[in-house]
Amino acid sequence: MSAHGNTYVPKSRLAKWFESRLPIAGLVHSSFIAYPVPRNLNYFWTFGAILSAMLGVQIITGVWLAMHYEPSAAGAFNSVEHIMRDVNYGWLLRYAHANGASMFFVAVYVHIFRALYYGSYKAPREVLYILGVVIYLLMMATAFLGYTLPWGQMSFWGATVITNILAAIPVVGDTIQSLLWGGYSVGNPTVNRFFSLHYLLPWMIAGVVVLHVWALHVTGQNNPAGIPIKSGKDAVPFTPYATVKDVFATVAFMILFAWFIFFQPNYLGHADNYVPANPAVTPAHIVPEWYFLPFYAILRAVPDKLGGVILMFGAVMILALAPWLDTSRIRSCNYRPIYRQFFWVFFAVCIILGWLGAKPPEGGYVIAARVCTFYYFAHFLIVMPLVGLFETPKALPGSILESVTGPGKQVSGSGVPAGAAAAPSTKG
Amino acid sequence: MEFSTLANPSATPSTAGDASLHDGSRRDFLFLATGAGLAVGAGAVAWPLVASMAPDAAVIAAGAPIEVDLAPIQEGQIINVFWRGKLIFVRNRSEKEVKEADAVKMSELIDPQADSARVKKGHEKWLVVYGNCTHLGCVPIGHSGPYDGWFCPCHGSLYDTSGRVRRGPAPTNLPVPPYAFQSDTKIRIGEEGPKEGKAAA
Numbered sequence: 222m223s224a225h226g227n228t229y230v231p232k233s234r235l236a237k238w239f240e241s242r243l244p245i246a247g248l249v250h251s252s253f254i255a256y257p258v259p260r261n262l263n264y265f266w267t268f269g270a271i272l273s274a275m276l277g278v279q280i281i282t283g284v285w286l287a288m289h290y291e292p293s294a295a296g297a298f299n300s301v302e303h304i305m306r307d308v309n310y311g312w313l314l315r316y317a318h319a320n321g322a323s324m325f326f327v328a329v330y331v332h333i334f335r336a337l338y339y340g341s342y343k344a345p346r347e348v349l350y351i352l353g354v355v356i357y358l359l360m361m362a363t364a365f366l367g368y369t370l371p372w373g374q375m376s377f378w379g380a381t382v383i384t385n386i387l388a389a390i391p392v393v394g395d396t397i398q399s400l401l402w403g404g405y406s407v408g409n410p411t412v413n414r415f416f417s418l419h420y421l422l423p424w425m426i427a428g429v430v431v432l433h434v435w436a437l438h439v440t441g442q443n444n445p446a447g448i449p450i451k452s453g454k455d456a457v458p459f460t461p462y463a464t465v466k467d468v469f470a471t472v473a474f475m476i477l478f479a480w481f482i483f484f485q486p487n488y489l490g491h492a493d494n495y496v497p498a499n500p501a502v503t504p505a506h507i508v509p510e511w512y513f514l515p516f517y518a519i520l521r522a523v524p525d526k527l528g529g530v531i532l533m534f535g536a537v538m539i540l541a542l543a544p545w546l547d548t549s550r551i552r553s554c555n556y557r558p559i560y561r562q563f564f565w566v567f568f569a570v571c572i573i574l575g576w577l578g579a580k581p582p583e584g585g586y587v588i589a590a591r592v593c594t595f596y597y598f599a600h601f602l603i604v605m606p607l608v609g610l611f612e613t614p615k616a617l618p619g620s621i622l623e624s625v626t627g628p629g630k631q632v633s634g635s636g637v638p639a640g641a642a643a644a645p646s647t648k649g
Numbered sequence: 650m651e652f653s654t655l656a657n658p659s660a661t662p663s664t665a666g667d668a669s670l671h672d673g674s675r676r677d678f679l680f681l682a683t684g685a686g687l688a689v690g691a692g693a694v695a696w697p698l699v700a701s702m703a704p705d706a707a708v709i710a711a712g713a714p715i716e717v718d719l720a721p722i723q724e725g726q727i728i729n730v731f732w733r734g735k736l737i738f739v740r741n742r743s744e745k746e747v748k749e750a751d752a753v754k755m756s757e758l759i760d761p762q763a764d765s766a767r768v769k770k771g772h773e774k775w776l777v778v779y780g781n782c783t784h785l786g787c788v789p790i791g792h793s794g795p796y797d798g799w800f801c802p803c804h805g806s807l808y809d810t811s812g813r814v815r816r817g818p819a820p821t822n823l824p825v826p827p828y829a830f831q832s833d834t835k836i837r838i839g840e841e842g843p844k845e846g847k848a849a850a
Contacts, residue, residue: 500734
């Protein structure tokens with residue numbers, strides 16, 4: 222936001238008066254109107270906007286659900302049924318919120334794999350990328366806390382399993398567990414404080430999103446060619462080009478979201494969660510929500526409790542090290558013939574881990590989960606550093622414009638002043 | 650954000666020359682006192698916030714010991730009781746099950762402990778253990794698995810008729826809660842008897 226020239230010129234006297242006291246109109250103008258966007262972005266770059274929309278959906282539906290929800294062990298389950306049956310459009314609010322969480326993760330996984338494929342984590346975007354990992358961690362915590370709130374069987378046992386995972390932490394584990402439970406076991410104080418924390422974390426996500434967008438607007442966007450904007454001809458202004466494209470993609474995504482809400486509202490959930498929490502009976506087949514399955518598979522692949530917990534958290538944390546583990550100077554996999562293949566193997570391994578996480582922990586499934594867990598970490602610790610050293614990348618295009626039009630062609634005109642367009646890459 | 654539009658960028662506050670005007674020790678004292686006050690204040694604010702999350706007085710009061718009548722429990726039967734919100738299995742073991750548990754070699758066990766150390770002397774047929782798998786807290790299913798004890802449906806841990814883990818991922822045996830026999834048909838869960846000491850360790 223500070224990196225490029227402020228081209229906003231207030232017209233009216235009131236606007237001038239206000240701008241000299243709080244230059245927020247200029248900030249919006251330079252961030253979302255004049256902001257130079259690489260002209261070669263594909264639809265994978267619309268998922269940031271989709272994620273912002275989903276955060277909004279979750280916060281709005283969540284605030285409304287909280288008007289009817291009762292955060293207590295005795296009342297939670299019934300209040301959710303009350304929302305479903307008695308509250309006007311309560312079913313819609315709840316189905317939108319529950320499926321919204323899944324859609325949020327669909328979008329974030331596309332966003333993360335896009336960052337990994339196009340090398341968006343590499344210099345100068347390391348901080349931007351790590352803020353993204355922080356958001357992802359906060360999303361996981363929020364989703365887990367939210368899933369416990371209906372206080373069905375899966376809620377209760379999910380809370381039990383996850384808080385027992387934390388107890389595996391040496392020395393302080395039991396204290397952390399007791400502070401989360403607020404008792405000697407998962408019970409009334411637990412659901413009460415989980416509700417409080419579930420309401421808190423989305424605002425923390427919103428705060429880190431502001432930092433994420435700020436960092437993005439300092440370094441400028443990466444793009445499919447992985448090369449910086451060099452002249453005004455490489456870029457188009459955010460409005461209307463990116464605005465319209467983002468809104469179009471968001472609307473398309475909302476159609477998918479609506480399909481789940483209106484036609485398959487319980488497809489991504491578990492029937493067991495419509496059974497009230499019962500501390501004496503564990504559901505026969507306990508699995509987390511689909512978006513946690515790869516990590517659940519890693520947890521179960523390790524025969525040691527603490528070891529499983531370390532690898533599970535390590536699987537997320539290792540994402541944050543990618544900027545330094547990847548030794549290649551080429552960002553985009555489009556120009557990395559070897560690494561590109563490894564990327565797709567890694568992608569497949571993540572999908573397979575997710576599938577294994579839903580399977581019972583026995584026989585061949587455990588062995589497969591161990592192989593995949595090994596490969597997951599090997600991708601970061603062995604493949605990323607080594608391939609970057611030995612691979613001969615393809616020739617990069619001379620400019621973003623060239624990557625769109627082919628070498629040597631001219632395109633007349635550009636909506637972005639050359640100085641403004643060049644700024645993000647030079648400041649980055 | 651846009652920070653460049655300071656009201657008057659040239660009016661940078663000056664720190665030069667201050668040292669010559671003031672005795673350094675007074676400023677040092679203020680600096681240290683402010684820092685110390687801030688640290689103590691932060692601690693004083695953080696402590697009650699964290700402590701309020703610990704089990705409260707009502708939860709602790711509700712965690713008083715409970716009595717369980719053993720008379721209606723048939724041989725082979727396992728009943729569920731709750732103490733402090735935690736599931737506890739009380740199992741009336743058959744003679745065969747006791748023998749099985751006794752005969753196991755310590756070297757075969759993941760978490761070696763003799764059956765005699767997990768029951769009260771003279772009441773060997775009664776097994777009292779927490780009912781949550783020591784892996785991640787699921788409730789194991791009784792009378793199942795190859796050791797006749799418990800099978801955990803979540804991640805496949807197996808326990809024998811003494812509640813000892815025989816196959817992971819559970820790392821330890823089902824713990825024995827503190828309890829004591831009041832009479833032959835009544836136990837009190839929540840504290841050890843006066844004489845028995847650490848039989849249930």
